[in-house]
Amino acid sequence: xxxxxxxxxxxxxxxxxxxILVIVVAVAALAPxxxxxxxxxxxxxxxxxxxxxxxxxxxxxxxxxxxxxxxxYGAQVSLLIxxxxxxVSLLIxxxxxxxxxxxxxxxxDGLMRFTEFFQTVPNFALAIVLVAIFEPSVQSIIGAxxxxxxxxxxRLVRGEVLSLRSRxxxxxxxxxxxxxxxxxxxxxLPNTLSPIIVLASLMVATAxxxxxxxSFLGLGDPNLMSWGYMIGAARTxxxxxxxxxxxxxxxxxxxxxALNLIGEGLNDALNPRLSRKGx
Amino acid sequence: MLKRLxxxxxILAVAAGTASAExxxxxxxxxxxxxxPPSLMLGLVQNGPTQMVAGNIYESLLRYDENLExxxxxxxxxxxxxxxxxxxxxxxxxxxxHDGEPFSADDVVFSADIxxxxxxxxxxxxxxxxxxxxxxxxxxxxxxxxxxxxPFIGIFEGGTMPIVPxxxxxxxxxxxxxANNTPIxxxxxxxxxxxxxSHILLKKNEDYYVDGLPYLDEIYWHIIPDAASRAxxxxxGVVDILPxxxxxxxxxxxxxxxxxxxxxxxxxxFIGPLSWLWLNNNEGPTxxxxxxxxxxxxxxxxxxxxxxxxxxxxxxxxxVSSSTRFYTDDVTKYDYNPEKAKELLAEMGYDGTPVRLLxxxxxxxxxxxxxxxxxxxxxxxIKVDMVATDVxxxxxxxxxxxxxxxxxxxxxxxxxxxxxxRTYISSNIAKGSPWNNVEGYKNPKIDELFAAGATAVGKDAxxxxxxxxxxxxxxxxxxxxxxxxGFPTIYRCNVKDLVTTAxxxxxxxxxxxxxx
Numbered sequence: 190x191x192x193x194x195x196x197x198x199x200x201x202x203x204x205x206x207x208x209i210l211v212i213v214v215a216v217a218a219l220a221p222x223x224x225x226x227x228x229x230x231x232x233x234x235x236x237x238x239x240x241x242x243x244x245x246x247x248x249x250x251x252x253x254x255x256x257x258x259x260x261x262y263g264a265q266v267s268l269l270i271x272x273x274x275x276x277v278s279l280l281i282x283x284x285x286x287x288x289x290x291x292x293x294x295x296x297x298d299g300l301m302r303f304t305e306f307f308q309t310v311p312n313f314a315l316a317i318v319l320v321a322i323f324e325p326s327v328q329s330i331i332g333a334x335x336x337x338x339x340x341x342x343x344r345l346v347r348g349e350v351l352s353l354r355s356r357x358x359x360x361x362x363x364x365x366x367x368x369x370x371x372x373x374x375x376x377x378l379p380n381t382l383s384p385i386i387v388l389a390s391l392m393v394a395t396a397x398x399x400x401x402x403x404s405f406l407g408l409g410d411p412n413l414m415s416w417g418y419m420i421g422a423a424r425t426x427x428x429x430x431x432x433x434x435x436x437x438x439x440x441x442x443x444x445x446x447a448l449n450l451i452g453e454g455l456n457d458a459l460n461p462r463l464s465r466k467g468x
Numbered sequence: 469m470l471k472r473l474x475x476x477x478x479i480l481a482v483a484a485g486t487a488s489a490e491x492x493x494x495x496x497x498x499x500x501x502x503x504x505p506p507s508l509m510l511g512l513v514q515n516g517p518t519q520m521v522a523g524n525i526y527e528s529l530l531r532y533d534e535n536l537e538x539x540x541x542x543x544x545x546x547x548x549x550x551x552x553x554x555x556x557x558x559x560x561x562x563x564x565x566h567d568g569e570p571f572s573a574d575d576v577v578f579s580a581d582i583x584x585x586x587x588x589x590x591x592x593x594x595x596x597x598x599x600x601x602x603x604x605x606x607x608x609x610x611x612x613x614x615x616x617x618x619p620f621i622g623i624f625e626g627g628t629m630p631i632v633p634x635x636x637x638x639x640x641x642x643x644x645x646x647a648n649n650t651p652i653x654x655x656x657x658x659x660x661x662x663x664x665x666s667h668i669l670l671k672k673n674e675d676y677y678v679d680g681l682p683y684l685d686e687i688y689w690h691i692i693p694d695a696a697s698r699a700x701x702x703x704x705g706v707v708d709i710l711p712x713x714x715x716x717x718x719x720x721x722x723x724x725x726x727x728x729x730x731x732x733x734x735x736x737x738f739i740g741p742l743s744w745l746w747l748n749n750n751e752g753p754t755x756x757x758x759x760x761x762x763x764x765x766x767x768x769x770x771x772x773x774x775x776x777x778x779x780x781x782x783x784x785x786x787x788v789s790s791s792t793r794f795y796t797d798d799v800t801k802y803d804y805n806p807e808k809a810k811e812l813l814a815e816m817g818y819d820g821t822p823v824r825l826l827x828x829x830x831x832x833x834x835x836x837x838x839x840x841x842x843x844x845x846x847x848x849x850i851k852v853d854m855v856a857t858d859v860x861x862x863x864x865x866x867x868x869x870x871x872x873x874x875x876x877x878x879x880x881x882x883x884x885x886x887x888x889x890r891t892y893i894s895s896n897i898a899k900g901s902p903w904n905n906v907e908g909y910k911n912p913k914i915d916e917l918f919a920a921g922a923t924a925v926g927k928d929a930x931x932x933x934x935x936x937x938x939x940x941x942x943x944x945x946x947x948x949x950x951x952x953x954g955f956p957t958i959y960r961c962n963v964k965d966l967v968t969t970a971x972x973x974x975x976x977x978x979x980x981x982x983x984x
Contacts, residue, residue, distance in 0.1 A: 324855070
């Protein structure tokens with residue numbers, strides 16, 4: 190663990206990313222404490238520019254709602270949807286990839302054709318269709334993001350399992366009569382963990398972007414104040430009130446950037462032999 | 469100082485403009501039409517954009533000023549018999565169809581009695597009261613009624629009773645007649661071409677029966693699908709007239725500050741669009757009258773008007789719009805009063821059951837409005853779940869009564885018997901339409917009053933009946949009235965006399981002219 194941290198630390202970008210993410214998580218967690226009132230509450234006159242009132246440093250939106258409070262609650266929504274949808278897509282992708290890689294043959298063929306079917310449909314278009322069919326809500330958005338995000342996981346896990354499948358210790362386990370399920374879960378999967386973690390950190394970032402794009406198009410959960418919704422609602426007034434789209438856009442940018450930097454840091458830390466020379 | 473000089477110059481220019489208010493001929497009006505109409509055959513299709521374009525091609529017997537008083541159109545004068553049963557119209561005698569054929573009273577009889585009875589559901593309802601329509605001579609039409617029908621003089625508007633050419637449609641299948649693509653009317657403008665997705669072009673009718681009219685040479689309707697692009701088209705001078713509803717409300721303020729730009733919310737008095745929340749009277753918390761009253765007190769409608777509608781329109785105080793006949797303000801008033809709402813909820817013992825709120829999927833303004841109302845309601849303790857939906861889903865959910873609260877707005881057509889009663893009478897309770905008594909309100913007294921109001925003779929008698937109906941309805945709150953919507957028409961100030969009637973630019977280009 191100490192090794193891991195010292196290697197991670199060497200990548201300065203990753204540390205900065207981690208710092209940003211910690212701030213975002215803290216803001217999300219503390220939102221109800223910092224802003225006890227609902228982010229939907231109309232607190233002041235509409236279109237109040239930033240820095241005109243101390244209580245409302247980022248101004249108000251078209252209905253006089255506090256933009257800063259919206260950002261804090263939006264962080265909750267983005268992180269929640271990013272994390273949960275990634276977990277769901279891992280839960281779909283890992284078993285499919287592991288089965289395909291371990292058994293090979295027609296199982297592999299069948300599962301991979303199925304995976305390719307999802308890969309050939311453009312991600313975002315499929316997500317829009319799914320959300321539109323099932324009516325926008327947190328569940329349908331998480332489901333849609335998970336369904337469009339799992340194929341890369343399956344392919345990655347399959348590749349890893351294929352290469353581990355022929356190692357001596359796996360063959361020894363087979364010879365000793367262990368059950369297939371035990372071999373996959375105990376022997377193989379733990380060794381595929383590092384690339385999965387790296388991929389997952391990047392998937393969280395993609396999921397946040399997907400959710401924002403859906404909300405921007407008006408396909409977000411109408412009961413949740415999310416960053417994408419804030420930008421979507423500000424789109425029509427962008428010429429009168431730049432701050433309404435700027436701040437949530439900046440928040441999305443920083444969070445996604447932070448997650449990407451962390452992903453890179455994790456990659457360096459978990460795969461020391463692959464890390465770039467001269468560092 | 470320079471600025472002051474400039475504004476002085478502007479004032480002088482305006483003064484000069486009004487001094488030389490002699491209409492000038494010529495010029496082209498560039499107008500936005502949104503959305504693109506499905507057809508221009510006004511006798512078959514009467515939705516908003518069709519009326520707006522085709523209202524300048526087709527005409528009816530009358531037009532209406534902003535107080536809804538009838539004005540001559542194809543009929544130069546008219547008499548109503550004392551008993552309210554016989555309406556005689558004297559037509560202009562020099563009217564020609566756009567293809568050169570002469571127009572006569574036979575066309576009116578054909579249109580009202582045969583063509584529109586088949587194709588126009590709203591008019592058909594009013595024609596139930598008509599016993600016969602006859603043409604004693606080429607320039608006279610007589611409508612005889614079975615019983616008096618108060619709003620009868622109000623049904624001769626272009627979109628309600630468009631007169632279509634008998635010589636083209638008699639004996640044909642109206643819906644498939646090829647002439648539907650090249651509409652022939654008697655109006656001040658003739659159809660020239662319609663390039664789908666691009667524009668509709670109308671040109672001046674040189675043989676128009678009123679001397680000197682119209683002044684404009686052409687009307688060019690631009691079809692621009694995106695709201696922001698429509699606003700830009702006005703800014704860059706591509707279009708000169710933005711009819712109500714063609715740009716987002718948030719843009720109205722910015723556009724009206726442009727140079728040489730005027731705005732008016734007149735021209736909607738005839739249809740009187742009134743918005744409200746359907747409240748499901750059949751089930752859930754909204755079935756309780758006290759809950760519905762609490763909703764009325766909880767909503768800050770002044771705020772919605774100022775923040776979302778740029779201050780245009782009026783807070784609705786009654787089921788009848790204040791521009792419609794027989795409006796009264798002698799009713800229970802619901803000002804913004806969250807405390808009172810909380811008291812009412814406590815009195816009924818509201819247990820926090822969530823209610824589903826359906827926004828109107830017509831763009832940003834309506835979405836923001838739903839968010840504001842949701843917040844208003846949550847502040848008095850009503851739990852609200854907003855349901856996201858598209859136009860088809862909205863229609864279906866409302867038609868099937870699958871909602872607790874839902875935004876809508878309906879037209880009133882100038883008279884409670886035409887546009888108000890339909891929402892509250894119990895004979896109109898039927899699944900399958902989003903425009904009838906969707907809330908499921910039943911009150912025999914209200915049924916009786918609206919039935920009596922339609923056939924009562926004399927303004928005073930009808931006023932008395934409708935006043936009572938409005939008092940009962942505002943007490944019962946079958947639906948939560950929001951605003952009398954104000955749709956701003958934005959235009960260059962040198963376009964004059966554009967909106968002169970209660971129907972706005974639907975028939976406004978007849979008198980409009982462009983000052984050089």
